[in-house]
Amino acid sequence: MNVVTSASTGTAVFRARALRKVYRMGEVDVVALDDVDVDLYEGEFAVLLGPSGSGKSTLVNILGGLDVPSSGTVWFRGRELTAADEDELTRFRREHVGFVFQFYNLIPSLSARENVEMVTEIAADPMPADEALELVELGDRVDHFPAQLSGGEQQRVAIARAVAKQPDVLLCDEPTGALDLETGRLVLRALEQVNRELGTTTAVITHNVSIADMAHRVILMGSGRIENVRENAERARPEDLHW
């Protein structure tokens, strides 16, 4: 059923070593990541768990090529991302990564389908936009604009947009952060389904401990460091999650 059941047997998609990220906020330096080593494996569903400010968003942004570390190295399938220039990072994001954010970040002036098409337009081997929306069960709302959709629906459009290009990895930053329980479960189910059916390596950032139960692997972060990594012997179904 799952492509990978144990992390130890998988191949690493991402390999990050000695990552450090320091933000300069006005007069003070804030250390967001402090000497982090982490791997993400082919086909796994990983959850990065931690309180806000623990550095999980920074880590995922760096993995996805949205941000660059102050020091340290990241490899994507043997390619050194930290050595890539702006154009190469752009190409990397375009070809390999799908993003889902807490605030959906849909383009308000484009319909659901058009928001997805924005990505399929520039992808090498995308699935049809409508198919991606079917996958998140929004086949009947393709012509709606963001303002006409509920929060959960908007987030599912964002997921459809992220998976439509058939990315190698799906990076989700607090995808349920702005949603209620019921809607959150729907969104998580969509993510789980993509991971299962398409085999897309998925990393989900959350501060919600319950969500960790649906992961293959849970990476616990705090104060810019990785505090603990554990594998779930048994994964919970999204429908059974509570918070």
Next chain:
Amino acid sequence: MSPLDRKVLRDLWMMKSQMAAVAAVVAVGVASFVSLWSMYEYLKTSRDAYYREYRFGEVFAAVKSAPDRVEDEIRRITGVAAVQTRVVHDVVLDVPGLREPATGRLISISADGSRRLNAVHVRRGRLPRAGTRDEALASEGFVEANGLGVGDTLSAVINGRWQDVRITGVGISPEYVYEFRGGQVLPDRRRFGILWMDRRVLAAAFDMEGAFNDVSLTLAPVATAGRVVDALDRVLEDHGGLGAYGRPDQLSHRFLSDEIATNRVTATIVPVIFLGVAAFLVHMVLARLVGNQRTQVGILKAFGYSHGAIGRHYLKLAAVPVMAGGVLGTAFGMWLAVQLAGVYADVYRFPRVTYDPGWGVALTAVAITAAAAVVGALGAARRAAALPPAEAMRPESPESYRPAVVERLGLGRFLGVVPRMVVRNLERRPGKAALTVIGIALATGVGVVGRFTFDAVDRIRDLQFQVAERADVTVTFAEPRGRPALRSLEHMPGVLRSEPFRTIPARLRAGHRDHRTGLVGLPPDGSLRRIVDGDGSIRRLPPGGVLLSTALAERLQARVGDEITAEVLTGERPRLRLEVHGVVDEVVGANAYLPIEGLRRELQEGEVLSGARLAVDPARMDALYARLKQSRGVAGISVREATLDTFEETFARVFAIATTVLVLFATVIAFGIVYNGARVTLSERARELASLRVLGYSRGEVSRILLGEQAVLTVTGIPAGLALGYMLCWVLRAAYQAELFRLPLVVSRQTYVLAAGVVAASALVSAAVVHRKVRGMDLVEALKSRE
């Protein structure tokens, strides 16, 4: 269509009112440039073609009487290409329908019509037949102003006898684009006209058989006018030459060139101001609109769109309003130019009205605004794209807050929460506040500039026709006369008071500069003609010296205390040495004034006068006119009311049209700037304002915070704009180098009120729109989405 292009269309639609405002401002900037510059080009090319095709002379001279053989002598002067001799005489006319006498300039024309120089373009009818004493071709301006036509008859005093003259045709000539008589400040087409008549007929009437009293010539390609003028003076000296002069001193040409120069200035400076303001607005608006889409730039980057693709996207967004404005502005500008050409064609008479649409001009104007748009949009897009996408998608980090100056000064406790927030917000982003203030100031300033020429022309009219020239009727004699002539004028019906004047043509020299004008002698204590300074104060004529108008002083580069030479061009041709006792900033003309007694002393003559100014009982005007028509020796009269009318019909009309258009344009610009400023501020602050609403602020309070800021900025910007407007007027005035008119630097209170009012009204309308938007704000949406 790609989804990104659809986003362009949808974004445009969402911001349609702002985009329309941008397009309107661009259109106005482009239209002002296209129309004004096209007009300038039109005037210049029409004039040049006219001069060329109708062989307008380059050197001119009047002479008392010279035998025909002198023509050969003139032809032999080195540098002369072609020569044209004529018989020219000013006479009194009785025009049907005109109460007062008019002046006709009779100019000889060869019977076959083949005049070598200063050719006449026959508009209607035909030339007079050879040998017919009673036929004339009349000038178009005169004919039209008097409602005459081919076949109508006038009476003229020719050689002392009234004689009927029938109009056989209507024509125009490059010599009289302005039908202008020496000694007048303004053309008066109703009371001065040209009648071209058969040469032999005129020669017989004025005892000029085998002779001429007027010569024009053109120059060989390498010749210099100055040498030819000197040589011509020598040739004509023994025959009573009145001083040769080059084309720059020819009255009609001088006036026309002044107008063209003025047009050139208007066509450069005004559009530069307007286009500059439009470019500033486009830049500011697009930069802020794109800045607002920071998050969207981030998401596009996150999905792998390149900088180039993002740049092109925002370029398209900017291109639509700019191009729409450009096209609209070009079309409107050209339409306007055609309308203005129609008005000009009425004032300036050219054989053909050729309007060549200035495509180059249009392209230049569009290119300037497009460049501003590109810089504005791309600059903001680049700033957004330069950030790592993760950063771009976060809302901009809050700027550091601190208590405002007012509060630090301890005045905080007098401020309520809302005013305190207004003050802090303004202090927090001084750059943005400054840009808005500059925008509002520019809008106000443009309004002031737009109406300035109106004020200036109004002032010229007041100074010239109310303060300076106060005679009801001015009579000019054909030849200078003695004191009895003045007494006979005084005894004419209705004359209440009279003041003599003496004018004499002279070439003034100061160093190597010279200028041909008239020395004007006036009674120092006169009240019918006063010398008025730019500020409206009356200047007394200094005894024993000469008073120069600023235009003349500048031309001669003469200052108070300098000695200048006046070479009198008639009679014994004395050379007078005169000390400049003062310079007066007259609004019209380039004149040299002396007390009439002083001038007579210099000329060693008795109580001679060239004419007189009369105060007349209005009820007895007709009787006076009837007597004047019968008087011998009167070359012409001018009537103040009539001159004022002409002024209104020509210059004031041209200026009024231009001014109306400029004021309209300024209004559009003002509204565009203020409205867009308010709208962009609203979208930038939507999230913050929504948060305040969530915290329990009422709609009214939230509106007041936003509008309070706008109000403070507007109230700061308007006075700054009025000052800026005054400075721009100063620049505009300094750029006008015209000699016949000097724009006085006056800005009326109405202009200030209007400029400020337009901006204030724009601010109020914008405030109403913003207030409505705040009322309709969806709190949850505004908080959730960060757009």
